Amino acid sequence: MTNRPRVALVTGATQGLGLALLEGLAERLGAGDIVYATGRDRDGLARITAGLADSGAEVRGEFFDVADPDRAEELAAALTRRHRGVDIVFNNAVMRVGPDDDPRAVVDHYAEVNNFGTTRxxxxxxxxxxxxGRLVVVTSALGTLSYLAPVLHGRFDGLATLDDVDRSVAAWRDAVRDGSAFAGPWPAFVNIPSKIGQVAAVRTLARQRRADDLPRDVLIAAVCPGMMNTPTSQAWWDVSDAPTPERAARSRCPFVRRDGAVRRLLRCGAGQDRQRTDSAVLPKPHVQVVTIWMPSEQVVPEDRTPGQIHEKLRGREPLT
Known part of the structure; x- marks a missing residue:
């Protein structure tokens, strides 16, 4: 790798983990490097870029709504014209849901942002x-098939293309919207299929690109954090003992390093389905995709497991 200035981008960078990742990158990267803070809040982007003016890297703001079907390609093309490519992308933009949200009412925009935004x-x-280069999609510890009924695993496992992933997500979205998902095996907590869909998208693309990416030291990965203390999590659980976004971001920023850490991960493991950071066991070298499960000091409380959220949401009102 050359010592050319690096170009980084963070989606959903105006709050929470996205902002913490942005601050971490701005601190870790050096003079001449550029970090693009992106989001839908133009005023917030202006405040953030002004507040980080004295960071190691230059921080620039760019409006980016991942739900816009054309904006991702427009922005990627613009950065390529300016810089002849990008080095680091953290895809963190997300639409959040709370306990009082009706899944049927929010699922269209939820999937548009979280899933189709990711594939864009x-x-x-x-x-x-x-x-x-590094392209890291921030998902969730709920993004594992173990939270999904076995009969549904084939909807997301082993898909050949991103178009296949989008079709599976669209079928789930439509079933939630018309209510049929609630009469079948789908979990009522929309976060679970959505996060599994994000991980499936990363696995699918990384598998397709592996032969070309490995010799170029390119990493495409899904990072699946555990519980964090954010306003959204506070609406569901007692997260007073969970890490803050700032603390959680420190475990994600090492993926941007120029040393051999990621190359060793790729050569020893690139990648296994579950490369747990708390495990001393090296992944098998023949597996194709990297999904990194980031354990948290706090797991989902026993009284608010996905299964119990599922039952709570199922019993709220009859479907119409």
């Missing part, structure tokens, strides 16, 4: 990654 970012930015 993957399609637009992965081809623009320079040698040594």
């Amino acid at each position: 970012v993957l399609r637009a930015f992965a081809p623009r990654l320079r040698d040594g």
Whole structure:
């Protein structure tokens, strides 16, 4: 890898984990490097860029609504014209749901942001990654098939293309919207299928690109954090003992390093389905995709497991 200035981008960078990732990148990268803070809040972007003016890297703001079907490609093309590619992308933009939200009412925009927004970012930015590039999708510890009924595993496992992933997500979205999902095996907590869909998208694209990416030291990964103390989590659980976004971000920023840490991960494991950071066991070298499960000091409380959320939401009102 050369010592050229690096170009980074963070989606959903105006609050929570996205803002913490942005601050971490701005601190870790050096003079001449550029970090793009993106989001839908133009005033917030202006405040953030002004507040980080004295950071190691230059921080620039860009309006980016991942739900816009064309914006990801437009922005990726613009950065390529300016910088001849990108080095680091953290896809963190997310629509949040609370306990009082009716899944049927919110699922359209929820899937548009969280899932189709993710696949748009993957399609637009992965081809623009320079040698040594990193494209990291921030998902959730709920993004594992173990939270999904076995009969549904084939909807997300082993898909061939991102179009296949989008079709599976669309079928789930439509079933939630018309209520049929609640009469079948789908979990009522929409976060679970959505996060599984994000991980499936990363696995699918990384598998397709592996032969080309490995010699170029390019990493495409899904990072699946555990519980964090955020306003959204506070609405569901007691997260007073969970890590803050700032603390959680410290475990994600090492993926941008220029040393051999990620190359060792790729060569020893690139990638296994569950490369747990708290495990001393090296992944098998023949597995194709990297999904990194980031354990938290706090797991989901026993009285608010996904299964119990599922039952709570199922019993709220009869479907119409």
